[in-house]
């Protein structure tokens with residue numbers, strides 16, 4: 001039996017943004033492991049499709065429409081899940097969007113959406129679920145989606161990068177809060193490198209400056225050509241969550257290389273620098 005089967009089988013999993021991409025991969029894997037999966041997404045049809053895939057494969061799943069940018073929807077989600085399924089064993093705060101464009105050219109609405117989904121969506125997921133997790137007294141797991149971008153610098157992906165830096169910090173401090181409290185709640189920071197998903201699809205960039213389209217297309221093509229397989233990426237990451245790892249990577253070599261660059265930047269107090277190989281993405 002694998003670690004994730006041992007820890008997660010029979011438990012309830014709640015995953016945000018699970019109608020596509022990494023969230024859907026985690027949802028299908030959680031279903032395979034024998035969890036009851038609450039597949040949530042702002043796109044109800046997409047969430048239902050993933051829930052149906054899990055049921056077709058012999059698993060247990062329900063879909064719910066949840067917009068993580070609204071704290072009240074996360075409160076409602078936690079209330080409904082605990083009332084219907086009982087204690088939650090695994091919460092994955094996954095929903096996130098990429099936003100491309102010069103800082104001053106991104107419309108206010110797209111700025112608000114990026115900060116509300118990528119930062120507040122995770123904070124309020126934790127705020128809504130942790131009191132119920134603590135009250136249950138049971139061992140459980142919270143995994144928050146950071147990114148390799150949490151340690152890097154990238155002009156015109158500023159809006160995205162800053163949210164991931166913020167979430168890495170949030171998860172580090174949350175981990176320590178659990179330790180201080182003596183809570184049986186494990187916290188992981190999930191750091192995908194590059195996994196094939198729909199995050200750089202053209203329609204996901206609605207509301208970005210028009211000039212961002214070329215950069216978005218270049219990122220999309222790079223992901224299509226070099227990204228890791230979704231099912232494999234989410235399988236290896238969920239295994240690390242079950243093993244109580246704080247640092248969870250899809251591509252550990254990429255994480256190590258990025259961290260080494262970050263360490264050098266901090267140690268030498270160098271000026272910010274465009275990463276080797278990134279310039280061609282920006283010249284569109």
Ligand SMILES: NC(=O)c1ccc[n+]([C@@H]2O[C@H](COP(=O)([O-])OP(=O)(O)OC[C@H]3O[C@@H](n4cnc5c(N)ncnc54)[C@H](O)[C@@H]3O)[C@@H](O)[C@H]2O)c1
Pocket residue numbers: 016017018019020021022023040041042043046066067068069094095096097117145146147148149191192193194195196197198199200204
């Ligand atoms: N794909 C990668 O290589 C990669 C790398 C690093 C980090 N990440 C992170 O992984 C997470 C998932 O990304 P992905 O690549 O699977 O993206 P994706 O675009 O393929 O899927 C994101 C899902 O989130 C949903 N969503 C969007 N706004 C929402 C909202 N307000 N409320 C609820 N759901 C919403 C979308 O409908 C979609 O189903 C994000 O946090 C992203 O930053 C991805």
